[in-house]
Amino acid sequence: MHNYQNESDGIFPSVCSLDCPDQCGLLVHKQEGKIIKVEGDPNHPVTKGAICNKVRNMTHRIYESRRLKYPLKRVGPKGEGKFKRISWEEAIKTITTRWEDLIATSGPESILPYSFYGNMGRINSEGMDRRFFNRLGASRLERTICSSAGSEGIRYTMGGGFGTDPEDTIHSKLIIFWGINAVSTNMHQVALAQKARKENGAKIVVIDVHKNQTGRLADWFIPIKPGTDAALALAIMNILFQENLIDQEFLNQYTVGYKDLRKHVEQYDPVSVAAITGVPAEDIYQLARMYGTTSPSFIRIGNGIQHHDNGGMCIRTISCLPALTGQWQVRGGGAIKGNSGYLSFNKAALQRPDLLKGTPRSVNMNLLGRALLGEEPPINSLYVYNSNPAIVAPDSNKVREGLAREDLFTVVHDLFLTETAAYADIVLPATSSFENKDFYTSYWHHYVQIQVPVIENYYESKSNTEVFRLLATGLGFDDAAFQDTEEEMINQALDFQSNVCLTDITYESLKDNQYMKANRRTVLDHLTTPSGKIELYSEQMKKDGYPPLPTYIPCKDDEEFPFLFVPGPNHNFLNSTFSHQEKHQKLEKDFRLYMNEEDALEKGIKDGDKVRIWNNLGDCELTVSVGEKVLPGVLVTQGLWADDTSDKKWLINTLTPDRIADMGGGATFFSGKIDVTKI
Numbered sequence: 001m002h003n004y005q006n007e008s009d010g011i012f013p014s015v016c017s018l019d020c021p022d023q024c025g026l027l028v029h030k031q032e033g034k035i036i037k038v039e040g041d042p043n044h045p046v047t048k049g050a051i052c053n054k055v056r057n058m059t060h061r062i063y064e065s066r067r068l069k070y071p072l073k074r075v076g077p078k079g080e081g082k083f084k085r086i087s088w089e090e091a092i093k094t095i096t097t098r099w100e101d102l103i104a105t106s107g108p109e110s111i112l113p114y115s116f117y118g119n120m121g122r123i124n125s126e127g128m129d130r131r132f133f134n135r136l137g138a139s140r141l142e143r144t145i146c147s148s149a150g151s152e153g154i155r156y157t158m159g160g161g162f163g164t165d166p167e168d169t170i171h172s173k174l175i176i177f178w179g180i181n182a183v184s185t186n187m188h189q190v191a192l193a194q195k196a197r198k199e200n201g202a203k204i205v206v207i208d209v210h211k212n213q214t215g216r217l218a219d220w221f222i223p224i225k226p227g228t229d230a231a232l233a234l235a236i237m238n239i240l241f242q243e244n245l246i247d248q249e250f251l252n253q254y255t256v257g258y259k260d261l262r263k264h265v266e267q268y269d270p271v272s273v274a275a276i277t278g279v280p281a282e283d284i285y286q287l288a289r290m291y292g293t294t295s296p297s298f299i300r301i302g303n304g305i306q307h308h309d310n311g312g313m314c315i316r317t318i319s320c321l322p323a324l325t326g327q328w329q330v331r332g333g334g335a336i337k338g339n340s341g342y343l344s345f346n347k348a349a350l351q352r353p354d355l356l357k358g359t360p361r362s363v364n365m366n367l368l369g370r371a372l373l374g375e376e377p378p379i380n381s382l383y384v385y386n387s388n389p390a391i392v393a394p395d396s397n398k399v400r401e402g403l404a405r406e407d408l409f410t411v412v413h414d415l416f417l418t419e420t421a422a423y424a425d426i427v428l429p430a431t432s433s434f435e436n437k438d439f440y441t442s443y444w445h446h447y448v449q450i451q452v453p454v455i456e457n458y459y460e461s462k463s464n465t466e467v468f469r470l471l472a473t474g475l476g477f478d479d480a481a482f483q484d485t486e487e488e489m490i491n492q493a494l495d496f497q498s499n500v501c502l503t504d505i506t507y508e509s510l511k512d513n514q515y516m517k518a519n520r521r522t523v524l525d526h527l528t529t530p531s532g533k534i535e536l537y538s539e540q541m542k543k544d545g546y547p548p549l550p551t552y553i554p555c556k557d558d559e560e561f562p563f564l565f566v567p568g569p570n571h572n573f574l575n576s577t578f579s580h581q582e583k584h585q586k587l588e589k590d591f592r593l594y595m596n597e598e599d600a601l602e603k604g605i606k607d608g609d610k611v612r613i614w615n616n617l618g619d620c621e622l623t624v625s626v627g628e629k630v631l632p633g634v635l636v637t638q639g640l641w642a643d644d645t646s647d648k649k650w651l652i653n654t655l656t657p658d659r660i661a662d663m664g665g666g667a668t669f670f671s672g673k674i675d676v677t678k679i
């Protein structure tokens with residue numbers, strides 16, 4: 001394989017590093033040593049050359065004038081963003097000196113890492129960093145902001161992160177996008193659905209609280225009240241049993257507890273459930289009959305439903321549906337919540353938990369504000385990478401109050417001076433993924449991919465891996481684990497006997513192939529629940545204090561505020577990434593609040609009005625879009641916009657609760673309530 005960095009011109013294979021299920025194959029065009037264009041790799045078996053606008057415009061981000069070139073130290077007040085250039089030596093020395101002091105006086109637990117998947121490369125997101133913080137004995141971060149509630153929910157039903165192979169969904173005849181804005185967030189699943197529609201006459205159903213781009217593409221859009229999807233799924237089960245639309249043989253062979261479930265779901269009659277969900281009883285019947293009589297039927301379960309108080313149970317409940325109709329046995333049938341199970345790698349070899357002595361406390365990342373303000377003994381230092389908590393974490397006002405603490409020593413490693421970095425004492429410049437060597441495992445399709453560096457490091461920027469090596473050396477950690485090269489780490493991670501899907505995939509074979517598919521296995525090969533079957537009834541849940549059968553548990557109702565509030569991501573940003581790029585802002589146009597006509601009339605609000613939205617935690621000011629896109633009583637926004645332009649009050653997470661979901665310590669971004677008034 002070539003060393004692409006040394007070639008000044010050419011087209012080189014790559015992979016998208018963003019936190020997106022599609023994990024597209026890319027081709028990077030280089031001229032005179034610089035990237036001039038990023039396009040899709042037409043040979044990639046799933047993504048087939050199509051990529052989103054966000055990444056088509058990636059070149060701007062890579063060479064944007066505001067990209068960090070050098071390490072910086074803060075010279076103004078926290079949050080203001082005044083910094084001065086320093087050398088890497090000084091930066092590392094400042095950090096290690098401060099940490100040595102903290103370790104001596106308060107112990108290593110006074111240091112907290114904060115990261116997520118700004119870069120999905122496994123070495124750079126959960127490799128050398130984990131080794132380092134294990135060895136340090138720092139407080140541990142529970143990385144729960146995205147999918148942990150639903151992952152735990154589906155684990156109770158199915159045993160793990162295994163779903164349908166998306167490539168099989170071209171055979172589906174019914175595709176339900178349930179709580180996923182797939183046009184924006186999983187565009188290749190939409191392409192596969194469109195193919196199934198064109199070639200098989202497949203019907204596309206979308207169940208969502210907002211008629212966004214995905215809803216508009218549906219053959220049938222079903223609006224639902226936020227947080228009530230479990231009730232809908234239970235009513236569907238009730239009808240499937242009553243009308244004998246179940247697969248009895250499958251239930252006998254592969255499931256536990258269907259008889260208990262049959263009795264249990266009788267209480268979820270379509271009329272009562274219509275009152276809970278806002279979905280008319282006739283529609284519930286129609287949907288259940290459609291689901292019970294169409295094969296293959298496929299459900300793409302999104303993140304929207306799990307960012308609620310009851311998110312774990314809701315996903316647990318929806319994931320029972322394919323078992324009732326035996327769809328796991330049908331090619332193109334079943335469901336995907338996540339597919340990372342097929343590509344699970346040797347985490348212990350990559351992350352080296354053996355380097356950790358003792359059991360430091362752990363902090364839920366969704367409670368960052370609370371932890372910075374109230375954790376005892378206090379967190380005295382925060383090290384942020386691959387994430388922008390000042391924008392993305394719930395209850396932003398609390399997060400910022402914590403970040404503003406004078407005695408908190410904060411380091412931020414990023415490509416840009418993010419809102420979080422503005423609070424840092426030391427800022428470190430990060431490479432883009434095109435400058436790194438890494439391997440990638442999708443959480444949707446079944447391919448492992450490799451990234452070989454395409455360009456030289458931008459100015460003095462360094463990858464996460466390089467920085468953790470420097471920090472390890474600075475602290476005198478002489479463990480061999482910190483000497484491993486990227487190649488060695490990739491091979492260690494992929495050498496994993498217990499995942500039969502990965503045999504034959506190594507650094508060497510990836511170098512030759514760029515992407516490689518996991519050995520074909522089906523969901524039924526991976527039923528890793530305690531019983532080895534699909535657990536419609538779960539003894540484990542009972543032990544863990546949950547109802548053992550799927551159940552609708554209403555979200556918390558903060559009665560003081562009238563509107564349910566669902567602030568999701570948008571089409572042209574990737575969480576807060578790209579929210580600073582003018583090009584992406586222009587594509588997005590404006591930050592809108594979607595409101596139903598009835599509500600607008602009652603509140604004396606017209607389309608295009610400026611409004612203030614608020615609750616006990618914070619407030620924002622947006623422009624209203626009045627129409628039929630949301631149900632009465634529901635307000636929706638899209639996008640994690642920066643608020644760095646002082647005339648805007650757009651920090652949407654000032655309104656989101658820092659409550660924790662029912663399972664997995666998950667976030668509850670979509671279970672908050674607010675009020676609205678015209679400005």
Ligand SMILES: Nc1nc2c(c(=O)[nH]1)N[C@H]1C(S)=C(S)[C@@H](COP(=O)(O)OP(=O)(O)OC[C@H]3O[C@@H](n4cnc5c(=O)[nH]c(N)nc54)[C@H](O)[C@@H]3O)O[C@H]1N2
Pocket residue numbers: 019020021146178179180181182184185186207208209210212224225226227228229301302303304305308566568569570571572573574575576670
């Ligand atoms: N363009 C773009 N793509 C992205 C991202 C991005 O920011 N922008 N983010 C990436 C990340 S990290 C993730 S986790 C995924 C998230 O992508 P998705 O899985 O699509 O999740 P969300 O967009 O959070 O929510 C999906 C849908 O759920 C709806 N929803 C909210 N509450 C409910 C409910 O109670 N019931 C139902 N039925 N629907 C509900 C919302 O209106 C929204 O349309 O996308 C990834 N891809």
Ligand SMILES: Nc1nc2c(c(=O)[nH]1)N[C@H]1C(S)=C(S)[C@@H](COP(=O)(O)OP(=O)(O)OC[C@H]3O[C@@H](n4cnc5c(=O)[nH]c(N)nc54)[C@H](O)[C@@H]3O)O[C@H]1N2
Pocket residue numbers: 019115116117118119124145146147303384385386387388389392393413414415416418430431432433463464567568569574575576577640652653656669
């Ligand atoms: N209101 C609301 N809030 C949400 C959500 C929502 O739907 N609504 N979604 C939530 C979800 S699902 C998620 S996953 C989180 C995501 O939240 P984050 O993980 O914080 O995602 P980003 O905002 O994309 O920030 C990633 C940061 O990593 C940086 N980065 C990229 N590559 C590298 C690298 O190689 N090294 C270093 N050091 N930095 C790098 C980027 O420049 C960027 O600043 O947001 C959550 N917040």
Ligand code: SF4
Pocket residue numbers: 016017018020021022023024051052053054055187574
């Ligand atoms: S963000 Fe998603 S759709 Fe866009 S290029 Fe990356 S993986 Fe593909």
Ligand SMILES: [Mo]
Pocket residue numbers: 019145146147
């Ligand atoms: Mo996410």
